[in-house]
Amino acid sequence: MLGSNWFECSVKVDRNQMIGQEDNYSGNYLVDALTCGEAEKRVMEEVGMYCNGALAITGVKNTKINELFLSEDENADKWYKAKVMFVTMDEKTEKEKKTAVTMVVQANNFDDALNRLKDGMRGSMMDYEIDTIQRAKILDVFPFSADHIAGNADADVPESKNLTVDLTTGNDSDTTVAE
Numbered sequence: 001m002l003g004s005n006w007f008e009c010s011v012k013v014d015r016n017q018m019i020g021q022e023d024n025y026s027g028n029y030l031v032d033a034l035t036c037g038e039a040e041k042r043v044m045e046e047v048g049m050y051c052n053g054a055l056a057i058t059g060v061k062n063t064k065i066n067e068l069f070l071s072e073d074e075n076a077d078k079w080y081k082a083k084v085m086f087v088t089m090d091e092k093t094e095k096e097k098k099t100a101v102t103m104v105v106q107a108n109n110f111d112d113a114l115n116r117l118k119d120g121m122r123g124s125m126m127d128y129e130i131d132t133i134q135r136a137k138i139l140d141v142f143p144f145s146a147d148h149i150a151g152n153a154d155a156d157v158p159e160s161k162n163l164t165v166d167l168t169t170g171n172d173s174d175t176t177v178a179e
Contacts, residue, residue, distance in 0.1 A: 001158035002070070004032045004144060007039035010059040013051050026058070027139040030079075030104065036060045066101040068141065069120045070171055071110065079138040082107045087127040098129070104136065 029047065033039035040057050048055050081107060085098040103163070107113035112140040113133055121128060 004036060004065065006063050006065040006084045007031045007033055007036060007133070008061050008063045008138075009039055009043045009057055009118045011043060011047060012056045012058050012175070013047070017110070024150050028137050029067070030138050030141040031061070032144040046140075046142055050087065065104055066104055067103040067120070068143070069116050070105065070107040070141075070143075071116065075108050076106045076112065078107055078109065078113075079135050079136040079137040079141065080110070080117075081105055082113070082117050082133045083131040084117075084121070085129045087129060104138070104141070105133075106141070 002135065007030070009029045009031055010026065011029065012024070013061070014024050018132050029043050031042050033037040033042055040060055043057060044055065055085070082103045084101050084103055086101060088097050103120075105113045105116050107116050110133065110171070117130065117133065
């Protein structure tokens, strides 16, 4: 997920439980979006459908996430932020240089996060050190989705049309392409 533009959206939710009492919570959602406004809109859409009460976005900030390691394990319901130091050698000064990057890992617990991070880094061509891993205050992550680009009204259309031109006759025809 390199090259993504991540926003951390803080929310406060007032929702009614079935017995009529209010169950309030606040937390953060990590959203891959083009703008703050798009990130806010995505959180309102994604989280709003699961709460009965008021949903308020209390803050949106751009955050630097260099890599995201998602898990297909349904029990991996926690998020961990890892600070990883890439180690390079400066050829001029012949000194070791460390560059910090932030990675987010979805895991069951701390040990699982460490193992998933190591597995994800296994193919790295650079030397690295894991500086810190800590539990993040992230409730969920919403990766980029073309369906949520502003003005993309046809994002849920199941098929698209391609224009084909026969170069021998110069005639054009529409063909339907199933996605």
